[in-house]
Amino acid sequence: MLELNGKDRSPSPEFSPFALTNEGLTALPVYKAAGDTALDFGGLLDDPVKLHEDLASGCGGQLWPAGMVLAKHMLRYHRDKLQHARILELGAGGGIVSLAVAKGVRPNSPLYMTDQPEMESLMKHNITLNALDGKVLPKILNWGEPLSADIVDFKPDTILAADCVYFEPAFPLLMQTLKDLLALCPSTTVYFCFMKRRRADMQFIKVAKKALQVTEVVDEDRAVFSRQGLFLYTFSSRK
Template identity: 70%
Template sequence: MNGRSRSSSPEISPLDFGEDLAPLPVYKAAATTALDFSGLLDEPLKLHEDLSSGCGGQLWPAGMVLAKHMLHYHRDKLQTSRVLELGAGGGSVGLTIAKGCRIDQPLYITDMIDMEPLMQHNIALNELDDRVRGRILNWGEPLSQEIIDFKPDTILAADCVYFEPAFPLLLQTLEDLLTLNPSAIVFFCFKKRRRADMQFLKSARRAFRVTELEDEDRPVFTREGLFLYTITAK
């Protein structure tokens, strides 16, 4: 991926999707729901969903799978991890970790500027202001000094493969993060909606080590077209 020229993140709105692109979940009116991930959270996560600010305003299927996987299999290890979520939307995966795990240091949830108010709203709704930081991180753009100093070792990305023009931008950001910290692990979950989505995986395999993750729910989510991997530096 070296030598790829950087371009800034495109603006993406739910209305930009044609039928040949990833169909969105059914448009729901803005509302707040409570999620306990099959009892894995003692106190449910409150998640405000509002698609008016972008497609990340709603919890997507890979977000559900990844949040549950992290709680089920990585709760203890997360205590000392430096966690950063990419394309967090309303922040569901990162907020679930902050809610359900002891974490020694604040965790970052990131997305484009349009999602920032919803991230901040959900942080406040769950009284996680001292444990979660909502920040703008546009894929493909250089990492901010704050993120460079934080040097994440655990990166989360759920349902970030759905818009082909953004694939090189996301690959660039993964490359930047894995160069910053070559021992970092990216937990990566996505739902295949179009054949092009597998192109992302092909490119990722060329640049990184991509490994399927064990999960007892795999038979169920595989049937629904969901993939769960770790991505690490080669």
């Protein structure tokens, strides 16, 4: 198992929305005060997601641009497939992607919203805020650590990950978790959206391409979000 020391395992390693600016290729979100937002993704949701944002627990406490793009993509293109899917989100932060999918699709199976322990209370808060208790299950999943028995039994076939590429020492941990999840179910698809902030971020995709089937995804908003440095891929096991 790959390991980081205690300092590096922080949910906001050397990171705040104020950091990473010297080498940044794309503007970072503005630091927001804690508060609630309602999001309907341009009318794709009849009942908007309510999101409490609070950076007190780490960078995941704020909504990130890749989360918006991924949630919108899933609602626009994958509603039917998601209905019957076994879904797990990695690095969920406040949980925007899981909450949007749970509200817009109402999947048959409960959906796992996962992140580090520091984000657990915000995940729970937002699940309750949207009356999704029991339908969205908050869960601690530290990248690089062995998967828990309930996730192994669940065998997710749809993995969602938004803005999980931002801290280079965590890249091998995230890659290990993706491989572990893909090994559980040969037909699993990972929907992976991130913002390129540093040149090193594309290294993650280079490494992924060596081990996995990596495909850049068609989306009618791609011209717009790619200008903002956002990339949307699927990963799957090599046939």
